[in-house]
Amino acid sequence: MRKAEYLGNMVANPDFCGMELVFSLENMEAAAAAFWQQAGTAKVFAFHGQMGAGKTTFIQALCRQKGVKQGMGSPTFSLINEYGGLEQGVPVTIYHIDLYRLNSPEDAVRAGVEDCLFSGHYCLVEWPERAPGLFPDDTVQVHIEPVDAQTRRLRIGNN
8 A cells, every 4th residue: 555645634645546544533524525536437335344433424425525415324224225416417326335234145135235236326335245246346445444533544445
């Protein structure tokens, strides 16, 4: 991973894969904007992190950056939340998927997760390790971890 650059209270690496963001909860919206600026054409993102690391909160910030206005909650029980947003004035669909409650990749297929992942729409997936082998080859792996109570580190790569 390349050395990150410091940008105020946020640290960012200019290349997306290999990018690291370190941000305070106060700077989460700026971190989400930086994430999207570097994401290019990527559509599927697998978010890894311990319970309480901030996956859902960061995904909600990503959705707000894409113009999602409706209330966003964790899809822990629904498994898939679908949001409508805007990207440069064009409507986009964003799937927020939480695989925590699944027992197998087959459960994910039955729930329609595979359809979302290969839909061409944005997919932001929590607990991807619950359905190994189901993701497109170009899925971007995102690892989030708490640095302290108010700071998170995001590492981004293709594997």
